[in-house]
Amino acid sequence: MKAVRPYTIKGHILCQTIKGLAYVVHFFKQKSWDKAIEFEENPRTMRLMDLLYFSYKYYFKPPQIPSHPTVLAHFQKPTTLHPDFHSQLSISLGGDLMPYEMIKPEYTTYLWDNVGADFFGSDIVFANLETPLDTKQKQSFVPEVMLSNMLFNTDEQTFSIFNGNGQFKGFDILSVANNHSLDMGRAGLLATLQNLKDKNILSIGAAASADEAEQPVIIERNGFKIGFIAYTYSLNQFEAPKDKPWLVNLLPLNLPGCDISRIKQQTETCRKAGADLVLCSIHAGNAYQTYPGKTTVDLFENIFNTCGVDVIIGGHPHNLQPWRNYQFTDPFSGKNKTGFAIYSLADFIAYDIFTWCHLCAYVKLEIGRDVNGDILMRPIVKPLIMERKNKQLQLQYAEQIYQKTELTAEEKDIKILYDACVNG
Numbered sequence: 462m463k464a465v466r467p468y469t470i471k472g473h474i475l476c477q478t479i480k481g482l483a484y485v486v487h488f489f490k491q492k493s494w495d496k497a498i499e500f501e502e503n504p505r506t507m508r509l510m511d512l513l514y515f516s517y518k519y520y521f522k523p524p525q526i527p528s529h530p531t532v533l534a535h536f537q538k539p540t541t542l543h544p545d546f547h548s549q550l551s552i553s554l555g556g557d558l559m560p561y562e563m564i565k566p567e568y569t570t571y572l573w574d575n576v577g578a579d580f581f582g583s584d585i586v587f588a589n590l591e592t593p594l595d596t597k598q599k600q601s602f603v604p605e606v607m608l609s610n611m612l613f614n615t616d617e618q619t620f621s622i623f624n625g626n627g628q629f630k631g632f633d634i635l636s637v638a639n640n641h642s643l644d645m646g647r648a649g650l651l652a653t654l655q656n657l658k659d660k661n662i663l664s665i666g667a668a669a670s671a672d673e674a675e676q677p678v679i680i681e682r683n684g685f686k687i688g689f690i691a692y693t694y695s696l697n698q699f700e701a702p703k704d705k706p707w708l709v710n711l712l713p714l715n716l717p718g719c720d721i722s723r724i725k726q727q728t729e730t731c732r733k734a735g736a737d738l739v740l741c742s743i744h745a746g747n748a749y750q751t752y753p754g755k756t757t758v759d760l761f762e763n764i765f766n767t768c769g770v771d772v773i774i775g776g777h778p779h780n781l782q783p784w785r786n787y788q789f790t791d792p793f794s795g796k797n798k799t800g801f802a803i804y805s806l807a808d809f810i811a812y813d814i815f816t817w818c819h820l821c822a823y824v825k826l827e828i829g830r831d832v833n834g835d836i837l838m839r840p841i842v843k844p845l846i847m848e849r850k851n852k853q854l855q856l857q858y859a860e861q862i863y864q865k866t867e868l869t870a871e872e873k874d875i876k877i878l879y880d881a882c883v884n885g
Contacts, residue, residue: 462874465520465814468849472605472814476520483521486513497524499754501715502747503695504610518749519815523780525881527752535758536783536885546837548827550683553580554740555588555823556806557639557776558623560615561603563812563854569622571855572810573629576845580823581629584682587689588809589742589776590635590664593645594620595652601644605814610697612644623810624660631662633680636691636742638666638710639777643699647708666691666742667709674707677727677734685828685836688731690770691742692724694777714745717756725768725792732769732793737836738828741770746805748778749815751881753804761802765789771800771838772826778805780817783882784824784842801826801840812847812854819847820859820875820882844883846875 467476487494500511507515518524527533573580580586592613601614615623624631635657642650650667657664668674678689694714701708713719724741731739741764746757753775761773769791775782784803791798807821827839844859859879862872 462522462877463816463870464523466816466871467605467814469605475606475608476814479516479520483517486517487521490517494518494522495524496526497528497747497750497752497754499528499747499756501694501713503715504697505695505700515748523749523751523817525751525877527754529755532752532755532758536752536785546829546831546839548829548839550585550685550828551583552585552687552740552826552828553583553587553823554772554774554806554826555580555586556809556821557589557591557779557811558635559603559808559811560592560601560613560619561811561813562605564602564619564622564810566618566622568852568854569626571853572622573626574855575858576823576843576856577625577629579825579843581625581631583825585633585680585687586631587634587636587740587774588623588632589639589691589744590623590637590653590657591639591641591776593641593649593653594656595645595649596656597652598645598649603811603813613641614645614649631660634663634665634678634689636666636744637664638691638693638742639744640693640695640697642667642693642709643696643701647702647705650708663689665689666693668707671705671707675730677731677736679731679734679736685737686735688728688734688736688739689742690724690727690731690739692744694745714743714760715747715756717759719760721760721764721767724764724770728768728770729793738771738838739769740772740774741768742774742776744777746775746778746782749780749817750778751782751878753778753782757804761804762787765800765802767792769793771798772840773800773802774806774824775802775804776806779808779813779815780878781805781807781820781822781844781882783885784840799838801838803842812849816871816874817878819871820878821845821847844879846872
């Protein structure tokens, strides 16, 4: 498998140099690093060996063997299928919106042509905005080869591409809780919140004041109330201000046994405000590998059982990771419920040179009620491939691509991950 695919001569030279160094590491570490290794993946706490491993799986060989045998068993368990019902509400859940240098008008003319009508056609449309949007500070985009822990800041032009390229209605709500939330400082985050408000887009995961942080974020559509909450595992090299801990929803989610009482409290606040469903965006996990780590699997299960959310939307690992339904007992109502979790929706609108980053997905949630008025939910996962042809980016449904008789080398490499996620 070819781990990275640079698209300029300079990028090829840089990547070949790094891969040469990685090959030396591979000679000593191949057996131990063939299997995923769990660590916090937090730039503030990374050791040299962590950094070497992180670079190795990005530039040389992403691990396909999970860190613990129970992880693979976790995704091989049979899932309960939801019965057919009349859908009264649809929700689209997208992954990470990232300001890569390729996300420009001249490269994205046809970006949304195949999937935009379905994705933006839902009653509620959500994703994770993984960049500040502060037009008063210098813009900063992700280069082809990222050699340092850089700071992001997008502009109105790129945000318009994220938001449907002017062809569709755009987003209703965005999470801003991720490891790049404070890349432009507190001023950049506040500017982002205000810019979204000016566009009539709700935001979750950060707040401009302590009072705002206590307010539940609920969207009411078609007789349903949907609550949204969001948390991130890291702010990269930054910390939330000690006098403003409410600024970003930050928890050490990548560490075993993380205290999730704040998530439970926010879920309860949404329920008391009448939320029929609570959707929780979790920006955490381990990047550039097929499966989540055991710590993340345990975290998601604990959030269902302890907090009683209905859906967990995973982000941060950059490539697609598997999904499953969960049976649990709601800690507030005592009812037996079926929840849904996807461990990573991957980079949604982005163009990273890491091959597996080109496989993402969105989830279409169909919501209804049974004869007793209880909520019914049907999640439909729609894997996508970000294709680049003649310098143009376009999202394509992966299922359609894999119906072809002849595949490109990149499509074959992506299919390794696709099969693991879709077929188990």
